[in-house]
Amino acid sequence: MQAFFNRNRNPTADQEGDEASSEAELLRLESWLPFRFFTISVRVADLLTSFYGPRYGLSRAAWRTMAIVANRPGASAREICQAGGLDQFTVSRAIASLVENGFARRRTGKTDKRYASIELTKEGWSAFEEISALSKRLDAELTTQIAPEEMAMLDDVLRRLDDASAGMLARGWRGFFEQRPEGLRPNARSGRKAKDGND
Amino acid sequence: MQAFFNRNRNPTADQEGDEASSEAELLRLESWLPFRFFTISVRVADLLTSFYGPRYGLSRAAWRTMAIVANRPGASAREICQAGGLDQFTVSRAIASLVENGFARRRTGKTDKRYASIELTKEGWSAFEEISALSKRLDAELTTQIAPEEMAMLDDVLRRLDDASAGMLARGWRGFFEQRPEGLRPNARSGRKAKDGND
């Protein structure tokens, strides 16, 4: 098995303090923290979607939007974007679908007419309450796996990771190859051959 | 604000030991564990995608497939599905794109010719190593937020949540409304009006 990780390496690479191409450094997807988070959250989301999708005809974006509006009645599309990590187009369409299906109501803002001000209708609240109930049960099922002290710590850790990940995203991937003056250079040189995103 | 959570509720509902429609029970998306996991993992995934997308022309599915194949050289499409939480169509297309772009090689199994047996090419390993390096840096950046004891606990908690979520998904959402003999009934009765998924 180890042999599989040894290919394509410059035998002199290790000498220059390089760690990026040593076999111990290759990513193991299933133990990668973001992947582990992703797997768990997607399973739960899939489960929830299999409920609200057929039952209410909601898309994931519509459900997320609904949940955000429920928490912040009268929110504008822009606010929903920020709170839900969704882009403005998605939110605009999600709102349109919620309105179309009678789950939400859109009113133009009183002071500033550019703003939307979304709130749930009676039907919207009813749907939200039901999906909420399932969501919380799913959460409870997860939570029973966690002791109270663990939960407190998890909460704290997640808060920090949330902040950190937001900062990292804002910083862009370049920040992880370039601005490293401490000599922690990977085998990826800065000026590579191809075009790259994040311009 | 509280008023917004009080609508559409039967005033007698609380009496029957009901907790699902009380305002304290409504889901707060941003404190919902699966959502918090999701947010963090998606930010990291987006960051990584902004690197490998433009640089190597890989889709998310292709990257995930590549990572899995790197960890298990010679894996079949089926194995990749299971390891990556991807469906067979996605994996089939991801492999096709990897092969097309020269990152992977597909050989029909020696004993059983139905199996695919995928492995990375030299170019595939090279790309993987580079993306790996960034992935690990991102991981490291997250990990610096976490003390060693916390990390050990987090690892343990995630292991349990992984198991639990897999079980929950297998069980289906119905298992969270119905088979509850202990009297923990929500306001959602079992025989509701509509069609539902998970059939």
Next chain:
DNA sequence: GGATATAATTGCACAATGCAAATAAAATGC
């Protein structure tokens, strides 16, 4: 009041997804 900025929407091209059906190679039953 005309230029500029902001909020939201819409159209359109393109990518991703889901499912039915096809293909192909075992395995199984008789």
Next chain:
DNA sequence: GCATTTTATTTGCATTGTGCAATTATATCC
């Protein structure tokens, strides 16, 4: 051994989701 069933994978096609440019409407700034 041959028909039947199962397993692995691929493909076509319709649907849906996404990303971006352009548009509309309103507000703000000299």
